[in-house]
Amino acid sequence: MTNNGYDVVVDVDDDGDLGHTDLTPDLEFHQSNYNADTASGKIPQSSNRGGSSSFFPSGGPSSSGGDSSSGGKRYLWSFDFYAQFFDVDTAEVTRRCWAALFPKAMFLDVLEGNPDLYGPFWITTTVVLILFLSSTIAQYFARAKGVPYSYDFGLLSGAAGLMYGYTAFIPVALWGVLKWYGSESANLLECLCLYGYANLIWVPVAIASASPITILNYVFVGVGFGVSAMFLLRNLYPVVSATDAKTAKVLLIIMIALHAGLALAIKILFFAHGSPVAKDDGKKPDAMF
Incomplete structure (x- = not known):
């Protein structure tokens, strides 16, 4: 018979035994729920979900209304992705605020690997509102006697642009340079998180700077600058020093210069009589520095 070029070879011993063919003892059958899962519409999942990074956690997929504790992936367009950055309670935020105002330990140790954006957002928002209210009160008492005062909400937009812009863009720029x-x-x-909690000192400073005494305003703003600058330097120095010595020195100088610019902007724009942010209606007295 023709095999189309193929030869069949069978190994037969002298007694005609084809060899060990009883495979029953070597077989073991297990129960499978594949049919049940398929019938119910479930897809078998693998237990290996991969690793995760410190900023973009990964895992199985989850919807915006799903349970994030199940280890699912959090997509940029899902609510769970942003909720993880606000996963703190009031007690924890209060503890971090005290640690920022009265630092005893490194603030990064206080965070315990769980930085949040809840505290920084509301602290910065509070600073914006206090700056507006305090500067409005200061200008109200500084107006000429008998001149009616009109509120200028340009102070509010100016405070929001200054504080939100500084708190958002400076840390991103610093992180990009370090990377x-x-x-x-x-x-x-x-x-x-560090820059957000560093803004906390500006709340009492803004309240105290409503005083019409100019020299006291400079003192209050100077204290705010010193406390917040030391807080940032203490916690960012180990990170910045990971670069070469010359680069670290330049970055630290730039950080201090930018923070000093923030302090001066707060003093001149909001607590100098006749603020440049406010509209000049020609009825306010000249600025006093």
């Missing part, structure tokens, strides 16, 4: 120079310890969320 460019190869710093492995730089974390964007921690940078945003």
